[in-house]
Amino acid sequence: MNVFLTGATGYIGSVVAEKLQAHGHRVIGLTRSEGAARRLRSRGIEPYLGDMRDAGRIMRGVKQADAVIHAAAIRGPDMAEADRVAVGAILTALEGTGKPFLYTGSAFVYGDTGDKVVDEDFPHSPSSILPWRQVIERDILAATARSIRSVVFRVPMVYGRGGSFIIPKLLHAARQEGVAHYVGTGENRWSTVHVDDLADLYVRALEDAPESAVFNAATGPTVRWRVLAEAVSHAAGAKGRTASWTVQEASQIFGPYAKGFTENQHLSVVRAQQLLGWSPRGLSVLDDLEQGSYSNVGSG
Numbered sequence: 001m002n003v004f005l006t007g008a009t010g011y012i013g014s015v016v017a018e019k020l021q022a023h024g025h026r027v028i029g030l031t032r033s034e035g036a037a038r039r040l041r042s043r044g045i046e047p048y049l050g051d052m053r054d055a056g057r058i059m060r061g062v063k064q065a066d067a068v069i070h071a072a073a074i075r076g077p078d079m080a081e082a083d084r085v086a087v088g089a090i091l092t093a094l095e096g097t098g099k100p101f102l103y104t105g106s107a108f109v110y111g112d113t114g115d116k117v118v119d120e121d122f123p124h125s126p127s128s129i130l131p132w133r134q135v136i137e138r139d140i141l142a143a144t145a146r147s148i149r150s151v152v153f154r155v156p157m158v159y160g161r162g163g164s165f166i167i168p169k170l171l172h173a174a175r176q177e178g179v180a181h182y183v184g185t186g187e188n189r190w191s192t193v194h195v196d197d198l199a200d201l202y203v204r205a206l207e208d209a210p211e212s213a214v215f216n217a218a219t220g221p222t223v224r225w226r227v228l229a230e231a232v233s234h235a236a237g238a239k240g241r242t243a244s245w246t247v248q249e250a251s252q253i254f255g256p257y258a259k260g261f262t263e264n265q266h267l268s269v270v271r272a273q274q275l276l277g278w279s280p281r282g283l284s285v286l287d288d289l290e291q292g293s294y295s296n297v298g299s300g
Helices: 011-022 034-042 055-062 079-094 131-146 167-177 195-208 225-235 247-262 270-276 285-291
Strands: 002-006 026-031 046-049 067-070 100-106 149-155 157-159 180-183 189-194 213-216 219-224 242-245
Touching: 002 011, 011 026, 011 067, 011 195, 026 034, 026 055, 034 046, 055 079, 067 079, 067 195, 079 100, 079 131, 100 131, 100 195, 131 149, 149 195, 157 195, 157 285, 167 180, 167 225, 167 247, 180 225, 180 247, 189 195, 189 225, 189 285, 195 213, 195 270, 213 270, 219 225, 225 242, 225 285, 242 247
Parallel strands: 002 026, 002 067, 026 046, 067 100, 100 149, 149 213, 157 189, 180 242
Antiparallel strands: 189 219
């Protein structure tokens, strides 16, 4: 397939592109700059200059493709609006085609799952820190009525290859302060996913997922935040020292996501395993911190 991929130069998208190519797919990568376009060409990816906020440009790019994967996110106050514009443009361009559209959602739509292990039928929480994601999810899944093969991934904390939205920032703070932090009590637990396993799930879903499918993109046992902080502390050379942040303190680094760092996210992964034969193989987040992909991360 010719796959139009947003976020092709980003953390998740770059690995998705690599896995797509390994499976014989051709990737058209949305990018905002000529410099990034050159990097994409060097990886055998066809660059497409554009921006998530430019609906017309997005629509023209989508119409060149057999499938669309939306893995881009703009961090900042206009994140929600940029996502709405991009998704709206993608759905309009795909309408009536029967083509697949894979969307990178968030496990935060569940809110705090408490002690429950939740599957994809668990309802959205009104207390979610990302209520706009819930609305976009509903629009995407309803697009099957417009002859679009929609698929949504609910993604927890992604790690691996020395990257992540969260871990490098925790490492940097720990190296600066000599102590790693969790938020609140640190007793809450999160599901996680290695970026290589996540990218493998995308390729499997592109090829085999039914329409209007939702998948929890999580692997292995959950990790307690206090234990994660201890592993970060050792990786940062802080000798296991940890301390608590308030939500307000954590928000100085992580913005509105910090409130979610006190919640539980226990995700069932049975559906992806049964429907797609997904069998994650990546190191756990604790093993990855211990064994080296983060050895020099967060030191700048």
